[in-house]
Amino acid sequence: MSDETELPETMATYLRLRGLEPSPYRKKRRRRRTDDDENAPFTPGRDPRGLGDVLSTLTQSAGWEPQLAREDLVRTWHDVAGADTAAHTRPVALDAGTLTVQADSTAWAKQLQLMRAQILSEILRRFPEAGVEAIRFVGPDVPSWKWGPRAVPGRGPRDTYG
Template sequence: MPETDTGAPAAEIPETVATYLRLRGLEPSSASWRRKKRRRRDDDENQPFTAGRDPKGVADVLADLTRESGWDRELAREDVVRAWAEVAGEGTAQHTRPVAFTEGALTVQADSTAWAKQLQLMRAHILTEIVRRFPEAGVETIRFVGPDVPSWKWGPRTIPGRGPRDTYG
């Protein structure tokens, strides 16, 4: 059996590796081959069929991305807006819409002050449903407001003060 310069038998090195090393001008030695072989075994991230190498679905990849990016709360809040008809009910959703999230408070605007008052009576039920379905949203309270009222405080010729009170006779 031929020996290398280190005295180790060359039969321990695969013939393909020994040929490659000879062509590169290197003398094959079994000690260097064992070091390379050991190094390759330690590198598990490139080995097929090992833990963590299974392909992931798109949903899993997106869930990991949103969690790592810190988008869970914002996406849960968007889910509340998207599913408002299911949470509040179809009839209620026709007359209301969520307009803002601020510091744990969801603001919902109603078509009329009557709807806003009715929803205040249903506040506990709606809040319980939101917390049950979307706990990541962080909704702690709900505020119901009526429609926007016209303001006299706009335009290029606005004057400070109480405004045109005497025009109502």
Template structure:
């Protein structure tokens, strides 16, 4: 049973720590594996925190992407910064493109230059949102180029002078 030359105390220590199988372990059967979740002492019956349960529920229902997209809108001040958030507001998120309206065309141009930083911050904070690009637009101004009675060309200015 024991290895020759190994003191009895070391052999006992190994056997008790499970480093060596004991002679009785071969005779003793293992507990049957129970697949029933309601069985006492079954694996997976440990209590879980409320956050873990809600995370599992949203993941199983497929809501993680929608909730992450909503969090971008709600936490825009933290994502973009306090000063930038005063002059911008997110409008829509379609097909991975976030559209943000700015107070002026100057803000839109400046934020267009900072687009890579903002996209990387959104991706870092909300990886499940699926935001690939951000589009910054200026304030809504009237245009002669859109509408039901639009004609190609310069429009009403072509008869001046």
């Protein structure tokens, strides 16, 4: 005896119409679904995520993290170096892993050379993706007498022995 004969015809029709027990006619037309994890409900990838998480994933996949870390380093220099130090210095270049910091005076540049290890460790702790391997401290830019429209080759007007 089959299961259909045990159920009343009205119940079998009801189950067939509700889709609980497919009819032989619907088997031919029904497409077979494939289970792909990307579209399955209640899987970990389907949970809603915050905008920060989406942007973090985007920056990692696009390879923007080192450049963004360098920009964050420059933007938050006052936190990395300290408020007093940042008032007298500014990062001016980052080339081949060497961060160049310009100071207001040569005295500040010399003082920062003594603090180099402390500042470098703070940079590596906060921004490891920035690629900073060394720090170079320079003094202020001073005007040069060797350039310009009236520059004289050699020692010029300071040459009193000639």
